[in-house]
Amino acid sequence: MDLGGKQIIVTGGVKGLGRAMVEKLVSRGAVVTVFDIDVAGFDSLKQELPDVQCFACDVTNYEQVSGAVEDYFASRGAPDVLINNAGILYSEPLIRITGTGLQLHDADMWERVLRTNLTSVFYMTTSVVGKMIARRTKGVVVNIGSVAAAGNPGASAYSAAKAGVHALTQAWARELGPMGIRVIAVAPGYMDTDSAHAATSETALRETIKRVPLRRLGKTEEVADAVVAVIENDFFNGKVFELDGGLTI
């Protein structure tokens, strides 16, 4: 797929990895729309990239997703690409032994992480692809997964959510491939983002870097490049593109 003039939705495109994807896609001539809950960030995004359209949308809320997708189709027609990027990083072990006893994983945070990282992918994809099928539009769905899908100690909820995203990618690729819709996941390893620094201690990050064969964190631009590559390659489907500097070797 040539990106020039293609209509692309990016969830969580205001900051971090999503922002890098938006910038890269715009530079390649795509027409990008951002779905994001961070309305306060729309102004800075529009200042930098005035042609990007922004939709206020909490992707964990099915009614909001349905409404925003309805509005999108009414104003722009069917998208060529949906990038499910919105999510949150969260680390918490299943059990923690403290000076006062045993502390269990917070159940509310489990729900929130699953809802934000996994359920939102289902909400967005079912809403967008349903309308694409009804219009017989072909296209691509890119899910942002994670190498944590293999099971990251200390990140039960995040690992489970991303494993779910990878599984959905494979299931949907088989279901939707005959209709001309490819489904792909890009799974970053440890990236040099504000959210990674916020969710992980600097000590833990230093230890992680020692385990990466390339001895550094990934750059957001490199994830954006990977996303572009899988969109452009029309035979790439149902697979997880791991971008981890060799960490999982």
Added chain:
Amino acid sequence: MGKNLEQLLADVLQIPATEVTDQLAMTDVEVWDSLKHIELIASLEEQLGVQLSFDDIVAMRSVGDIKRVLNNKGVTV
């Protein structure tokens, strides 16, 4: 078209071509679920060089329905 419609449907639905009658409906064939229906539509489009709308796809509930839709599109089967 490389093969006739009955043979195409038989291959996708994994049943003998002799069982493919106009009366044969989705409800008669266990494997003819929504996923198989998508595969069937993709095969019809590829083999017959026809573009089916969503309404066409929804209307194709039996072999007779499929023939009627195709005939309406000028495809002789």
